[in-house]
Amino acid sequence: MRKWYQIYPTNKWFNIYAWILFCIMPFFFIFRSMSLLEIASGLALFALFFVSYRASNNREGTGSYVWLGIEIVISFTMTVAFGFIYFFLFIALQIGNIRKRTPFFIYYAFTTGISAAALVLVIFTETEIFVSQYPFLIMTEVGVLLIPFNAYNRHQREVLEEKLEDANRMIADLVVHEERQRIARDLHDTLGQKLSLIGLKSDLASKLAVKDPDRARGEMLDVRRTARTALKEVRDLVSGMRGTSLPAELMKAERILEAAGISLSITGSSEEIDVSPYIEDVLGMCLMEAVTNVVKHSKASDCSVVLAKDESETTLSVSDNGIGIRSALTKGNGLLGMEERMEFVNGRLSIGPGPRGTGTSLTVHIPNIIQNTNEVTA
Secondary structure (H helix, E strand, O other): OOOOOOOOOOOOOOOHHHHHHHHHHHHHHHHOOOOHHHHHHHHHHHHHHHHHHHHHHOOOOHHHHHHHHHHHHHHHHHHHHHOOOOHHHHHHHHHHOOOOHHHHHHHHHHHHHHHHHHHHHHHHHOHHHHHHHHHHHHHHHHHHHHHHHHHHHHHHHHHHHHHHHHHHHHHHHHHHHHHHHHHHHHHHHHHHHHHHHHHHHHHHHHHHHHHOHHHHHHHHHHHHHHHHHHHHHHHHHHHHHOOOOHHHHHHHHHHHHHHOOOEEEEEOOHHHHOOOHHHHHHHHHHHHHHHHHHHHHHOOOEEEEEEEEOOOEEEEEEEEOOOOOHHHHOOOHHHHHHHHHHHHOOOEEEEEEOOOOOOEEEEEEEEHHHHHHHHHHO
């Protein structure tokens, strides 16, 4: 929320230096007049414009539209009296931020008509000003025509992007829910009957242990065979749930970066590092998170992926030549997720400048002892 002392509009499409320039320029036109009355009137209109500007930004609905109308009247008066048309650019930005379709088109048509009428009056009443500044006056009028639609369309696009992200998150949640339901059904179908059978045969064997030891021994052999079958089916189920291979993730990363116009160089391969399927799955997920960050935030043109393994650890490094470490300091869900994965394998995540001192380098370190443990227990 804008504080009471913040006059400058927080708009990424309107640079603060341009805003300051448009605030200073009216004084040149006002003090060009020789009459003290004209100067006082110009300063009063200048102050009233920014009071109205701030009031319209801090209000919603009818109140905002009323103050916007006052701004239009002041801008028209400033243009006719002093030849200063540039306040219409402020109004054009405000009109572009109107969310409702009908008020947007009403104020857009009204503002373009008023600004055009004011420019025509300047041509006939302030011919000297028009001749000396006609390129800027014409560009201002073009800006009044184009800026509202640009801002309005940008807002509509952002709304659609937000809805698309919400839909993607909902789809992802539904996919996760469906996958959990599938796993639950598979586990029930795989283990339910066999565990029940194991329980019944174990009870029967305990009752026959004294009366009929040979039959009890046979029942326990059946329990053992059933347990082995259940274990094999669970292992097959877990193998089916494992993620894609690291080479597949590398190919996917290459396609994503190519679509974003970022070149990719790869050093090392999954065959060279030779890790367990579980660690390979962790590296693949970290690779995709890192590549996603490069595409979204780095503004890079080159990206490099390095896979390496030494006596103590396996490393995956993703580096770019983008805007640098500042963008990596604010950890989003992707980096937090990578850190959580590293905790499961007793690894660590390091972020720093790129190899040449520019861009960002993200490196995943996984100790080899963790990999060996996973291989033994698999």
